[in-house]
Amino acid sequence: xxxxxxxxxxxxxxxxxxxxxxxxxxxxxxxxxxxxxxxxxxxxxxxxxxxxxxxxxxxxxxxxxxxxxxxxxxxxxxxxxxxxxxxxxxxxxxxxxxxxxxxxxxxxxxxxxxxxxxxxxxxxxxxxxxxxxxxxxxxxxxxxxxxxxxxxxxxxxxxxxxxxxxxxxxxxxxxxxxxxxxxxxxxxxxxxxxxxxxxxxxxxxxxxxxxxxxxxxxxxxxxxxxxxxxxxxxxxxxxxxxxxxxxxxxxxxxxxxxxxxxxxxxxxxxxxxxxxxxxxxxxxxxxxxxxxxxxxxxxxxxxxxxxxxxxxxxxxxxxxxxxxxxxxxx
Ligand SMILES: NC(=O)c1ccc[n+]([C@@H]2O[C@H](COP(=O)([O-])OP(=O)(O)OC[C@H]3O[C@@H](n4cnc5c(N)ncnc54)[C@H](OP(=O)(O)O)[C@@H]3O)[C@@H](O)[C@H]2O)c1
Numbered sequence: 001x002x003x004x005x006x007x008x009x010x011x012x013x014x015x016x017x018x019x020x021x022x023x024x025x026x027x028x029x030x031x032x033x034x035x036x037x038x039x040x041x042x043x044x045x046x047x048x049x050x051x052x053x054x055x056x057x058x059x060x061x062x063x064x065x066x067x068x069x070x071x072x073x074x075x076x077x078x079x080x081x082x083x084x085x086x087x088x089x090x091x092x093x094x095x096x097x098x099x100x101x102x103x104x105x106x107x108x109x110x111x112x113x114x115x116x117x118x119x120x121x122x123x124x125x126x127x128x129x130x131x132x133x134x135x136x137x138x139x140x141x142x143x144x145x146x147x148x149x150x151x152x153x154x155x156x157x158x159x160x161x162x163x164x165x166x167x168x169x170x171x172x173x174x175x176x177x178x179x180x181x182x183x184x185x186x187x188x189x190x191x192x193x194x195x196x197x198x199x200x201x202x203x204x205x206x207x208x209x210x211x212x213x214x215x216x217x218x219x220x221x222x223x224x225x226x227x228x229x230x231x232x233x234x235x236x237x238x239x240x241x242x243x244x245x246x247x248x249x250x251x252x253x254x255x256x257x258x259x260x261x262x263x264x265x266x267x268x269x270x271x272x273x274x275x276x277x278x279x280x281x282x283x284x285x286x287x288x289x290x291x292x293x294x295x296x297x298x299x300x301x302x303x304x305x306x307x308x309x310x311x312x313x314x315x316x317x318x319x320x321x322x323x324x325x326x327x328x329x330x
Contacts, residue, residue, distance in 0.1 A: 006041070006089060008032055011330075012113035013310045014077040015067075018059030021314035024080070024112075026307065033110070033117040040120050041090040042102060044330040046136025046304075047111040048083040049313045050168065051255075056080060056109075057314065061257070063109065080310075081111030082280075084118070085126060085135035086330070093120030101126040103289060105139035105280040112310055114330050124286035127293035134292055134299050137325040142288030142297075144254070144278040145172035151276050152252050154180060154228055159187040159210065161224065161244045164232035166196035166323050169254060171203055172288075173230065175297055178204040189224060191215050191241055199323050203298055215240070234258030239265040252276055300324025 012030040015023050035041050056063030057080060071078040085103035088096050096102065104122040126135045148169070154160055154177075165174040180186045187210040190200065197212050206212070213221055215237065225246040231238040234255040239262065242251070247269045253259050256275030263273045291297040304327045305313040317326050 006032065010114040011307065012079050012110075013081075013307060014079060015057060016077045017072075018057060018064060021054070021057070021311040021318075023057065024310050024314065026310065030079075030113065032115045035090060035092050035117050038093050038120050039117045040088055040093050040096045040102070040123060041115060041117050042084060042086045042104075042123075043089045044084045044086040044111060044114055044116055044136075045132040046085050047081045047113075047307070047328045047330060048137045048140070049310075049317045049326045049328060050082060050140045051317060052082065052140070053080045054314050054318050067109070079110040079112050081109055081113070081328075082106050083136055083139040084111040084116055085132045085139075089115070091120075093123075095120055096123060096125075101132060101135070103132075103135035103139055103285055104282070105143050105278070105285065107280055112307060112328065114307075121282050122280055122285070124282045124289055127289055129293045130289055133301065133304065133327060133329075135289060137299060137301050137327045138288060138292065139280075139285060140278065141168040141172055141325065142292075142299075143280060143284045144169050145176060146284055146288050147278055148230065148252065148254065148276055149173060149176045149180075152228060152230060152250070154184070154186055156184045156186065158228055159189065159224065159226040160228045160230060161189045161191065161213075161226045161241060162230040162232070163191035163215070163237060163241055165190045165192055166199050166203075167232060168322060168325050170232050171300055171324050172297055173232075174200065175203055178208060179296075181208045187226075189213060189226060189244065191221075191237075193321075196321075196323065202300070213244070228252070231255075231258070231262065235261070238262050242266050242269065242271065245269065245271060248272070250274075301327055303327070304329055 189211040221243040259275040
């Protein structure tokens, strides 16, 4: 695949230690990755910032463990970032040609950069009507929302409670649930701040919701006898939400570090608590891109930062009050 016109070095955001956002440094002279068999080299137009990025940067979870084992233990810097959209500039996968516009949730990080080498099976082509900015915002939240609602296997007539319905994952998930209100006659209750409840009106018809719980008010949550909790927050917020559930209800948790805490807190009610970890694949990438293309899903981008301002973008996402996505332009 060698292409003499490609640069050998690039700009990227490097970390050499875990810590505060300031451990990230935008640098030049970083090697453009070599392509393995079945990989595609993408000139990244946009990547985005997910909570897993800042947790990894802080040294937490599986992402940090991988960096410790594969990079820091060899005295090498690491590049964060799992989302990317851009243009193919070299390809070892027959399914992709130079010039194709593609997006992927990458397995190996490395997306806070101008170029990334991605396994071809993780990629999907970006439809004409979807911009690369939208495509770069979508991989993690889109694949997670799609898979999480399928994993929850919500049956007709069931009552679902969801917290953080306006964040990155939540603002897509709530649209998938709103469709189920119409098609499967499910009931949906949302837990969010007044500001986010107002914004939900840009995504769904909020009059179809069963109830809105304003978590910023003191006091116990209503005992709704709901069947399912989709917990996108965890911690004390997740525990508080358990009041809304009936005995034996199902609790599905996205920030999986909180599964044990919720199991313990839900033991008296015999709640079935499980975490879910998104699986990256090109098929789901394609499905969710198509849903944006045909208007089934509305994607909200809260803010775009240049890649060189990744530090500011991390400060922003760590506030935990996003409406939609924070995107980095490479
Ligand atoms: N397991 C996986 O594969 C997987 C995949 C993707 C994401 N995740 C995890 O899922 C979580 C959500 O991800 P995300 O991208 O949607 O995050 P995000 O965009 O940062 O979520 C922000 C939202 O959280 C809401 N929020 C904060 N505190 C809340 C509380 N106490 N109660 C209710 N809502 C609250 C905020 O709304 P208000 O303004 O109303 O507070 C805001 O809209 C993160 O922990 C992430 O790491 C896991």
